[in-house]
Amino acid sequence: xxxxxxxxxxxxxxxxxxxxxxxxxxxxxxxxxxxxxxxxxxxxxxxxxxxxxxxxxxxxxxxxxxxxxxxxxxxxxxxxxxxxxxxxxxxxxxxxxxxxxxxxxxxxxxxxxxxxxxxxxxxxxxxxxxxxxxxxxxxxxxxxxxxxxxxxxxxx
Numbered sequence: 594x595x596x597x598x599x600x601x602x603x604x605x606x607x608x609x610x611x612x613x614x615x616x617x618x619x620x621x622x623x624x625x626x627x628x629x630x631x632x633x634x635x636x637x638x639x640x641x642x643x644x645x646x647x648x649x650x651x652x653x654x655x656x657x658x659x660x661x662x663x664x665x666x667x668x669x670x671x672x673x674x675x676x677x678x679x680x681x682x683x684x685x686x687x688x689x690x691x692x693x694x695x696x697x698x699x700x701x702x703x704x705x706x707x708x709x710x711x712x713x714x715x716x717x718x719x720x721x722x723x724x725x726x727x728x729x730x731x732x733x734x735x736x737x738x739x740x741x742x743x744x745x746x747x748x749x
Contacts, residue, residue, distance in 0.1 A: 599648055601639075601660045609667055611639060611647050619647060624664045629672070637664065675701070676730045677721070680741040686748070689724065696729065703727065708748050719745075 600612040604620060611619040619641045627636030637650040653661050675696035684691040688707045694700070703723035705711070710722045719731040731737070734745060 596657065597648065597660065601663055603663065609663065611641075613647065622647060623671070624650075624667050626668065637668075639664075674728045674730050676732060677737075679738060680744045683744055683747075688748075694729070703729070705748070711748055 598614040602610050602612075604610050608621045609623070611622045613619070621642045623640045623642075625638045625640055626633055627638065634653045635651060637653065638646045639648040639650070641647055650656060650664070653664065656664070675698045677694050677696055679695040681693040681695065681700075683693070683705075689704050691702055691704050693702050703725075705721065706724050712720045712722070714720055717733040717735050719734055721729040721731070723729065731745075734742065737745065
């Protein structure tokens with residue numbers, strides 16, 4: 594494990610702060626996984642608020658523990674993505690519509706602004722974005738119960 598040539602911390606507002614080797618301070622940096630599904634612990638970029646890369650991390654395990662904990666916490670807060678297990682009902686088949694769903698994190702409702710907010714990740718996987726920008730995942734729409742499939746098909 595080698596020591597990076599930068600410092601990483603949180604400010605009083607909870608935002609990540611990056612101090613480079615020239616002592617230039619960058620607040621509000623964002624870690625982004627290059628391969629979130631296939632290699633979540635490898636290939637992580639630290640980006641500034643303008644989207645410019647400040648540092649590249651080959652592997653999280655190579656970082657000092659304090660840096661790794663900060664980055665993992667930030668990634669976890671950004672990657673909150675409940676998985677939809679069942680669609681109980683929708684308010685309307687035209688958008689915007691309110692959806693009542695059961696997720697792996699409990700029951701919830703959300704507003705779907707338009708059909709374009711349902712994105713296909715694969716032939717069976719879908720990513721649904723609600724009106725607040727929260728992403729909901731359906732790993733395999735073909736594995737949903739019949740009622741859920743019927744409701745979902747009206748939007749696909």
